[in-house]
Amino acid sequence: MPETVLSVDGLSRSFGGVRAVDGISFDVAEGEIMGVIGPNGAGKSTLFSLIAGSDRQDAGTVTVLGSRVDRFTPSRRSRLGLARTFQSSQVFGDSTVADNLAIAQVAHRTRTGPGRVAEMLDLLDLRGRENRRAGLLPVYEQQRLAIAMALMSGPRLLLLDEPSGGLVEQEVADLGALLRRVNATGVTLVVIDHKMRLMTSLCDRILVMASGAPLALGTPAEVTADAAVRAAYLGERGEPA
């Protein structure tokens, strides 16, 4: 039976009177690709922040690879094997692609060997871009660089916050294939995104959130067929772009 890589139990977070995340629970098994969807303001990014440690929950627990990480800083969670990317890809814009990868590597004090940079350049199709300034790269290349940086430390779990943001249709399709390649290297993925075509084709299971609370959890077929999900999220239009 695959190991549970991430376990979220009763996670809640309020801002003033607004419950941004309200009692979310789920487990993610090793090798799985888990999706999180929901309308804007559903609490998806707050959920990621709580899992990654950049925000602190009011209630509930987060367990990564068997360790309770509720009180760990983001860097400590990262050293445990949890990596993340941000909404609107974040890179060190003033540095070159190679320097970005080198920074990501020194963050972990040589957990990965010298060949790791070359491996990531190949995996994320960034060959030939090594000496480009990261801030001047096209959006999709910045996104791939952000993923490459997150993978430099050899994480077991990668959280991706809207990786398809700002991409054109062909790039979204390419991104799906790329994420499957990443997953095939043994990295478990949890992905937030709005593009339903990407999410239903990529994810093994999908958690649907609405107003901070869980609305449905199941396979893509199950959640897209769920009446509550269709009413709250998909609406009459069926599949959003």
Add this chain to the structure above:
Amino acid sequence: MEMTGRVLAWALVPLGAVLPFVLGSPYALQLASLVVIYGGLMVALNLCFGYGGLVSVAHGGMFGAGAYATGVLMTTHQWNFWATLPVAAVLGCAMGGLLGLLTLRMHGHYFVIASLAFGLMAQLVLSRWTAVTGGELGLGPIPTYSGLPGVSFESPTARYLLAFGFLVVFCGVSALVVRSPLGRRLAAIKQNGRLADALGIDPVRTRLAALLISSAMAALAGSVYAPYIGFLDPSAGGIDLNFKTGLALIIGGGGTALGPVIGAAVHVLLPEALRGAQEYSVLALGVVLLVVIRFAPHGVAGTLRRLLVERERPAPEPEAEEEKVSTNA
């Protein structure tokens, strides 16, 4: 460009070494000596402020603590100058460690205010601990630098060369730190703290390490200052020094190799240029700062570096430009 900057910076070493032999007057040599001594403090501050983004208003206090440690040990306890250096370095480290542990979880302006309080406390200790520091009456006369086998530091030229040697060592240590994994982590935090943290770079530990090194260097620069000047009063580690050196570093260019030296020259030479109108020296520093911020927002050295980068950067490849248009559309 990095290489060009480094070559340019190190090319100044022989120039600095021959400076006392080309300067015409003892007065000019004295000013040059003060520039290289304060240059040491600026290099220390630059590591923290320029490269690490930690706006410290406490380094003057560490400089003063180092100066007083050396001054008291040489004057009251007749220690050899060289034997006082480890004491000053440890004292600087302890102060930096305490400041870091108390404040490094704070961000931005909060750290500045906390370090200001720390700087004020350092000044209070220097002025109120009269039994050791002499208080407002000061401490002195402090003997000049102890000699080394076959080398005497009695002459002004020798004293300048000693202080210059320390500056070169400080620059070397700073360059090593900046190029080390610690320096890369520090730069990453400065560029994007949230991303660096998510990548596994512990901001508190990284900044604490930089603060320890930088504080020890600031205290050692103070150690070099005490025997040179021969007399100390609390202004040697006063809050005034913190602000003036901070402003001078901004003018020189934080986060660059040459910025601290240019800043030290501004710090020493600007008041000298206004001799007879000392009360206007801070005003003049403010005016220079405003002019620099308006026309060279990255400081003198930072702006020169940017100009060189623009000149050296190759024209963008057409393919890349097309991609950018298509994907951002």
